[in-house]
Amino acid sequence: MNTPLPFERPVYVSRPALPPLTDYIRRLESIWASNILTNMGPMHEMLELAVGERIGSGRVSLWNNGMSALIAAVSSLQLERRKIAVTPFTFPATVHAISLLGLEPVFVDIDDTLTLDPVKLEEAVDSEVGAVMGTHVYGRFCDTAAIDAIARRNDLRVIYDGAHIFGRSAPVIGGEPHRLGDITMLSFHATKLFHSVEGGALITADQDVDRRLRLIRNFGIVNENDVKGLGLNGKMSEVHAAMGLSMLDLIDAEIDQRLAVANRYLEALEGIPGIRVVSGADGIVQYFVLRVDAEEFGSTRDDLHTTLRSLNVISRKYFSPLCSDFEPYNELPSAKHLPVARKAAQEVIALPLYGGLSLEDADRIADIVRWHQKGGVL
Numbered sequence: 001m002n003t004p005l006p007f008e009r010p011v012y013v014s015r016p017a018l019p020p021l022t023d024y025i026r027r028l029e030s031i032w033a034s035n036i037l038t039n040m041g042p043m044h045e046m047l048e049l050a051v052g053e054r055i056g057s058g059r060v061s062l063w064n065n066g067m068s069a070l071i072a073a074v075s076s077l078q079l080e081r082r083k084i085a086v087t088p089f090t091f092p093a094t095v096h097a098i099s100l101l102g103l104e105p106v107f108v109d110i111d112d113t114l115t116l117d118p119v120k121l122e123e124a125v126d127s128e129v130g131a132v133m134g135t136h137v138y139g140r141f142c143d144t145a146a147i148d149a150i151a152r153r154n155d156l157r158v159i160y161d162g163a164h165i166f167g168r169s170a171p172v173i174g175g176e177p178h179r180l181g182d183i184t185m186l187s188f189h190a191t192k193l194f195h196s197v198e199g200g201a202l203i204t205a206d207q208d209v210d211r212r213l214r215l216i217r218n219f220g221i222v223n224e225n226d227v228k229g230l231g232l233n234g235k236m237s238e239v240h241a242a243m244g245l246s247m248l249d250l251i252d253a254e255i256d257q258r259l260a261v262a263n264r265y266l267e268a269l270e271g272i273p274g275i276r277v278v279s280g281a282d283g284i285v286q287y288f289v290l291r292v293d294a295e296e297f298g299s300t301r302d303d304l305h306t307t308l309r310s311l312n313v314i315s316r317k318y319f320s321p322l323c324s325d326f327e328p329y330n331e332l333p334s335a336k337h338l339p340v341a342r343k344a345a346q347e348v349i350a351l352p353l354y355g356g357l358s359l360e361d362a363d364r365i366a367d368i369v370r371w372h373q374k375g376g377v378l
């Protein structure tokens with residue numbers, strides 16, 4: 001195999017899909033005509049309805065981003081117990097949402113699915129733990145049935161960080177209520193399969209929780225004369241909601257294109273020793289993620305990452321380091337022994353995946369992985 005040529009321009013791990021500008025401008029014209037820019041205007045209301053229809057269950061509230069939505073979710077549960085069991089294999093936002101509210105995260109190890117291990121969860125629950133937060137990593141659901149059973153036995157509330165799930169898998173929520181937990185968060189950040197530039201949503205089947213969330217979203221304001229409880233400004237603006245509406249028209253085409261790229265990767269990576277595809281191959285196309293078994297592959301994930309980057313392929317180590325290793329958390333007793341998560345964090349690497357990535361470029365990227373495995377040195 002010849003030494004691969006570097007890509008002329010960086011190929012990032014994801015690239016936002018964008019609607020035709022004319023379509024977005026049409027929606028902006030309607031905003032200009034209404035003169036309503038925020039505070040749950042017509043675009044906001046339309047998107048909230050449309051997202052709800054796609055999900056098919058629960059009550060949906062839109063938020064200005066996933067992180068503020070998560071903070072509101074934790075706050076809305078009004079927990080008396082001060083600890084929340086949480087996965088370390090996630091984005092910092094999940095754990096920060098606990099700590100920013102003065103609660104304490106208790107890290108629980110994951111299993112081979114890269115989501116919370118229900119057995120370890122049950123072991124970690126004591127009288128101080130009042131809730132659990134799991135992340136549907138790369139869009140693959142936690143074992144929500146097992147977590148639901150543990151929550152019932154131990155009187156826990158359940159929040160899911162579903163930042164990655166909105167796509168074709170989201171409607172599945174409709175059929176199985178335990179999939180939602182008490183609240184599920186979605187992120188509509190520009191790096192996600194579906195986006196509103198910045199944005200997010202919360203889904204809950206509980207009418208009281210939904211009511212509280214809507215109060216928190218708007219400073220706790222009940223009416224002109226009354227504020228109830230603490231709140232923040234979590235509102236999605238009209239220009240963001242307009243982008244979300246335009247993107248909803250594109251989401252299925254984006255999924256199809258990503259599936260084609262993911263399938264091409266699968267073919268092109270076939271037979272490379274030490275490589276296991278853990279996401280992107282099963283219709284879930286938020287990320288295309290490999291696990292690298294250093295012994296079998298003959299090289300570490302980090303070396304592969306360096307090679308890819310040297311050739312302008314901007315792979316990402318999602319999620320590495322573990323959240324439990326970051327400075328705010330690494331002194332916690334629960335941060336010390338997380339062997340399954342630690343191994344995963346050493347092995348995962350996300351390759352570029354987005355609708356606009358050509359099949360030829362997917363082949364080139366896979367060729368770099370193969371060339372590196374065969375001992376190629378730059």
Ligand SMILES: Cc1ncc(COP(=O)(O)O)c(C=O)c1O
Nearest residue numbers: 065066067091093163187188189
């Ligand atoms: C798992 C996870 N949780 C939370 C977030 C935060 O969402 P947002 O960027 O919308 O605040 C992200 C990414 O952005 C994420 O990947």
